[in-house]
Amino acid sequence: MSTHVFYSSEACKLPIYQFKKELIQAVKDNTFLVVTGETGSGKTTQLPQYLYEAGLCKDGKIGVTQPRRVAAITVAQRVSQEMGMKLGEEVGYQVRFDDCTSKNTMIKYMTDGCMLREILADSVLTHYSVVVLDEAHERSLNTDILIGLLKKTMSKKTSHGRTVCLKVVVMSATLETEKLSAFLGHCPVFTIPGRTFPVTEKFLNLIGPKDTERSAYVKEVVKVALDVHTNERAGDILVFLTGQSEIQKACDLLFQKAEVIDYRYDVNDSSVEGLLILPLYGAMPTDQQKQIFQPPPEGIRKCVVATNIAATSLTINGIRYIVDSGFVKQLNHSPRAGMDILEVVPISKSEAQQRAGRAGRTSAGKCFRIYSKDYWEKCMPDYTVPEIQRTSLTAVILTLKCLGVHDVIRFPYLDRPEERLILTALKQLYQYDAIDRRGQVTSLGKLMVEFPLHPGLTRALLKAAALDCEDIMLPVAAMLSVENVFIRPGQPETQKEADQKHRQIASEAGSFNDFVMLLNVFEKCKASDSPSAWCRDHWIHWRAVKSAFSVESQLREILHRLEEQGAVEKEKWDGSRSELFRRCLCLGYFTNVARRSIGKSFSTMDGHGSTVHIHPSSALSGQESQLDWIIFHDVLATSRMFVRTVCPIRYEWVKDLLPKLHEVDVYELSSVARE
Ligand code: ADP
Ligand code: MG
Numbered sequence: 239m240s241t242h243v244f245y246s247s248e249a250c251k252l253p254i255y256q257f258k259k260e261l262i263q264a265v266k267d268n269t270f271l272v273v274t275g276e277t278g279s280g281k282t283t284q285l286p287q288y289l290y291e292a293g294l295c296k297d298g299k300i301g302v303t304q305p306r307r308v309a310a311i312t313v314a315q316r317v318s319q320e321m322g323m324k325l326g327e328e329v330g331y332q333v334r335f336d337d338c339t340s341k342n343t344m345i346k347y348m349t350d351g352c353m354l355r356e357i358l359a360d361s362v363l364t365h366y367s368v369v370v371l372d373e374a375h376e377r378s379l380n381t382d383i384l385i386g387l388l389k390k391t392m393s394k395k396t397s398h399g400r401t402v403c404l405k406v407v408v409m410s411a412t413l414e415t416e417k418l419s420a421f422l423g424h425c426p427v428f429t430i431p432g433r434t435f436p437v438t439e440k441f442l443n444l445i446g447p448k449d450t451e452r453s454a455y456v457k458e459v460v461k462v463a464l465d466v467h468t469n470e471r472a473g474d475i476l477v478f479l480t481g482q483s484e485i486q487k488a489c490d491l492l493f494q495k496a497e498v499i500d501y502r503y504d505v506n507d508s509s510v511e512g513l514l515i516l517p518l519y520g521a522m523p524t525d526q527q528k529q530i531f532q533p534p535p536e537g538i539r540k541c542v543v544a545t546n547i548a549a550t551s552l553t554i555n556g557i558r559y560i561v562d563s564g565f566v567k568q569l570n571h572s573p574r575a576g577m578d579i580l581e582v583v584p585i586s587k588s589e590a591q592q593r594a595g596r597a598g599r600t601s602a603g604k605c606f607r608i609y610s611k612d613y614w615e616k617c618m619p620d621y622t623v624p625e626i627q628r629t630s631l632t633a634v635i636l637t638l639k640c641l642g643v644h645d646v647i648r649f650p651y652l653d654r655p656e657e658r659l660i661l662t663a664l665k666q667l668y669q670y671d672a673i674d675r676r677g678q679v680t681s682l683g684k685l686m687v688e689f690p691l692h693p694g695l696t697r698a699l700l701k702a703a704a705l706d707c708e709d710i711m712l713p714v715a716a717m718l719s720v721e722n723v724f725i726r727p728g729q730p731e732t733q734k735e736a737d738q739k740h741r742q743i744a745s746e747a748g749s750f751n752d753f754v755m756l757l758n759v760f761e762k763c764k765a766s767d768s769p770s771a772w773c774r775d776h777w778i779h780w781r782a783v784k785s786a787f788s789v790e791s792q793l794r795e796i797l798h799r800l801e802e803q804g805a806v807e808k809e810k811w812d813g814s815r816s817e818l819f820r821r822c823l824c825l826g827y828f829t830n831v832a833r834r835s836i837g838k839s840f841s842t843m844d845g846h847g848s849t850v851h852i853h854p855s856s857a858l859s860g861q862e863s864q865l866d867w868i869i870f871h872d873v874l875a876t877s878r879m880f881v882r883t884v885c886p887i888r889y890e891w892v893k894d895l896l897p898k899l900h901e902v903d904v905y906e907l908s909s910v911a912r913e
């Protein structure tokens with residue numbers, strides 16, 4: 239059985255097209271196959287269509303994983319369009335809290351996290367005939383775990399004694415293919431030859447190893463981009479920065495600077511004379527993202543200001559100039575602080591080369607690096623450390639344990655994380671009561687894994703449900719799961735106004751507490767007749783709140799299902815609802831407790847005693863002197879370690895929990911982990 243697929247002339251020109259037949263055969267002939275080729279050669283958008291055409295989905299779907307949610311959505315849109323089908327029908331996508339698939343879906347793009355959850359529900363992936371793990375070179379935590387899990391699964395038989403007849407394709411940019419193949423039993427590597435053009439690389443020396451004022455790079459990249467626009471011949475520009483607020487700031491600056499140097503400024507089509515400025519980051523509305531791929535109007539130069547997503551996941555045609563800030567935002571586990579910290583760090587040399595390569599896809603290009611050669615040599619590592627070796631493994635280890643992988647130390651990791659990271663995760667799971675002293679998953683742990691949330695937050699939610707205050711906790715958990723609720727304009731005057739509005743929301747809720755502030759935003763919008771206007775007036779992203787509405791109802795559904803199974807035992811505690819709410823939070827966040835030390839600084843209570851400050855975005859910022867104990871949701875490291883989303887608590891609420899932070903001997907957990 240095969241299905242006819244029509245390929246456009248554009249698709250026929252992609253390097254992968256010539257290898258269609260051989261590729262289909264290679265997938266049919268092998269359980270594992272590694273496919274590699276330059277970014278933009280057509281792997282992600284074309285290969286699944288080839289397999290579909292060849293009838294490989296007659297026994298199940300084709301699942302294609304992506305480390306980034308935007309990539310999963312954008313690519314699914316593109317492929318459904320190429321195939322002339324409505325998105326969500328034959329071609330669909332699923333990302334956390336957003337499922338756009340139907341029973342007809344044959345090609346399903348999804349985040350690697352979603353695939354991991356599918357394995358939790360069905361370890362041999364009965365509904366799939368092919369699993370494609372895309373962007374394996376990115377080495378995201380979930381993709382790494384999936385590679386290990388599938389390697390394990392394919393070597394054993396199902397309970398019916400049948401061998402699993404799933405095909406696994408691992409796709410990767412040119413790096414690391416030998417290693418992947420060796421790991422997967424020396425499976426064949428299919429290389430799609432691709433032509434690339436030379437890229438001239440220039441170091442502009444605007445940042446050297448001694449420059450510690452890092453935020454200056456936003457201004458520098460803007461200057462360079464404008465320079466390129468005025469001095470270089472036709473061709474689009476791609477600027478690499480680290481995150482949303484920075485990207486917005488850079489786009490604003492591009493407009494302003496352009497005004498100063500006498501460019502025309504037109505708000506309506508976001509263009510400086512001859513320059514079309516387009517931001518690209520994860521939390522952006524998808525209709526805006528579509529614009530990125532459209533060729534600019536005649537005589538206009540496109541300038542895309544993007545996060546690392548444009549380095550490999552998404553290919554924009556027509557780029558001839560790269561402006562590289564040299565930085566990326568990364569979540570790193572800090573052994574010193576004992577926490578995961580979001581920080582802006584220098585990219586690796588291999589990453590810088592990948593970024594530069596984006597300029598040479600269709601003709602010779604240029605890459606402008608704002609840093610110096612000295613900086614490159616002294617500050618930039620050769621390779622990016624895989625996520626599994628630098629972030630908290632708590633959620634993943636719980637998933638593995640629930641999948642029956644008891645020995646999490648000897649699990650087949652593509653790159654083994656340091657034992658210390660595994661032990662920290664085990665310790666944290668023990669502290670949350672998700673596993674017992676013998677490393678076995680508890681009944682609470684089994685409930686926790688049902689929620690696509692951080693285990694700590696899940697624990698707070700489950701306790702709230704037991705105490706009948708889930709109506710407060712569900713919206714909070716939902717608001718914490720969406721990105722960028724509060725608009726932070728950046729410019730001093732407007733920032734002041736935004737801060738005032740945000741604080742007003744907090745005080746209306748009766749307490750200066752960031753969790754309650756989130757709750758109040760949620761409830762105000764729910765009750766409002768024109769929530770978007772309310773949001774605009776209060777410097778809130780309405781889109782974020784709208785997705786929180788959907789997240790909340792999905793979390794509520796999961797909770798109701800568990801309640802119906804009688805899995806949530808009711809309890810009764812004394813105290814007002816507001817107090818109960820905060821005590822529930824403490825159960826999930828007692829690992830993030832700090833006590834005020836000197837002046838405005840706090841000291842964490844997890845045994846590390848790190849010094850932290852309250853982030854200016856918090857409703858509690860400026861009121862430090864009235865505070866004693868606090869809990870916080872996350873940590874951002876810029877000039878200092880800032881804690882965000884903060885709640886004042888009483889010592890009594892954590893008194894009995896804190897000893898648990900020191901109680902268990904990690905070696906005990908490590909020996910049971912090895913049993
Ligand atoms: P690879 O996975 O090998 O990096 P892709 O399949 O992502 O390659 O891209 C193949 C081609 O399809 C590229 O030229 C890219 O620009 C184009 N493309 C991908 N997504 C879109 C989109 N949403 N709109 C327009 N063109 C796209
Ligand atoms: Mg790709």
